[in-house]
Amino acid sequence: EDQVTQSPEALRLQEGESSSLNCSYTVSGLRGLFWYRQDPGKGPEFLFTLYSAGEEKEKERLKATLTKKESFLHITAPKPEDSATYLCAVSRGSQGNLIFGKGTKLSVKP
């Protein structure tokens, strides 16, 4: 069964304290792995797409990496405005439909 698991469920950091979020997946016919950010009361906001093992993408303090079985979202020197829930999803099949993990809720304290 296709599955996406994110860990930890929640992460509390001090401002400036770097860390990583994990997304492990089992899916047949992976087309891509996606990271989204979701703020309370809003829809998910697209961050990155990764297509092949070894690929990396960066945006400000965020860097996403991909292996054959998992992806990491590294957060370097986070700020309070990085507080949000980060969602991981994988696409599969000819239509590229997404399967989402349950998310990691990140809190960054000043």
Add this chain to the structure above:
Amino acid sequence: DAGITQSPRYKITETGRQVTLMCHQTWSHSYMFWYRQDLGHGLRLIYYSAAADITDKGEVPDGYVVSRSKTENFPLTLESATRSQTSVYFCASKKLAGEDNEQFFGPGTRLTVL
């Protein structure tokens, strides 16, 4: 403004009533999706549409009906609402199938069924 909008943003209804959630996108994207988001489950796909007049079931379609007569609109109807359908509903769209397929999400509709 261009983008994807949902209406209403909040809705309270009673068990057994019919409810329609609206979704409108201005990008002329081919694909549109409906998800529900519940604590402990994450986002789950209800229905999707590859183009006007083409729809297909997702992971949790029971109790829902969709239609897509125009490319830009994708309404979701709960024919007889149940308490288990209390959730936050998100509409999304993407341009094409294939690798270039990030989805863009609307702001959501919070539905409460009493």
